[in-house]
Amino acid sequence: AKYESNVFRELRIFLRDVINRLMSDRKFCCFVKPVNLDEVTDYLDVVTTPMDFSTIADKIDDGSYTSAAQFVADIQIIVNNALKYNPVSDPLSKAVRHRAFMLKDTVDSIIDKELDSDFEKTCEELKESR
Numbered sequence: 001a002k003y004e005s006n007v008f009r010e011l012r013i014f015l016r017d018v019i020n021r022l023m024s025d026r027k028f029c030c031f032v033k034p035v036n037l038d039e040v041t042d043y044l045d046v047v048t049t050p051m052d053f054s055t056i057a058d059k060i061d062d063g064s065y066t067s068a069a070q071f072v073a074d075i076q077i078i079v080n081n082a083l084k085y086n087p088v089s090d091p092l093s094k095a096v097r098h099r100a101f102m103l104k105d106t107v108d109s110i111i112d113k114e115l116d117s118d119f120e121k122t123c124e125e126l127k128e129s130r
Ligand SMILES: O=C(C1CCC1)N1C[C@@H]2C[C@H]3C[C@@H](O)[C@@H](O)[C@]2(C1)O3
Pocket: 030, 031, 035, 036, 039, 040, 081, 082, 085, 086, 092, 096
């Protein structure tokens, strides 16, 4: 009801702030848009669930996330995809993998510092009550 919509509205505001900060961080520029499937023609042979920051931003606005944990799970998909498609030790792949690891630690740190655990618990409980 009203209370629920206020909680999920506050979650959207928090998640928009986080994704906006990630999108404006130059070291994460490779994660902003979907991998170009016209350019990377074998990408879907390797990666089953593409994910990127702009898709996450759309999902926030669609109300797809009813907890921060669901948001972090999509960030993890970005990380796992980057590690899976860019495994070799050539310099470009190593740079991509390093950024993927940086992304995960950056998001985990933001969540630990800035997301109230009671608020996240309320989101999880409201999600179950749906
Ligand atoms: O995995 C990715 C993105 C980086 C994190 C997501 N890509 C697959 C290609 C391999 C590597 C070099 C370019 O070929 C560029 O097209 C991509 C894009 O980076």
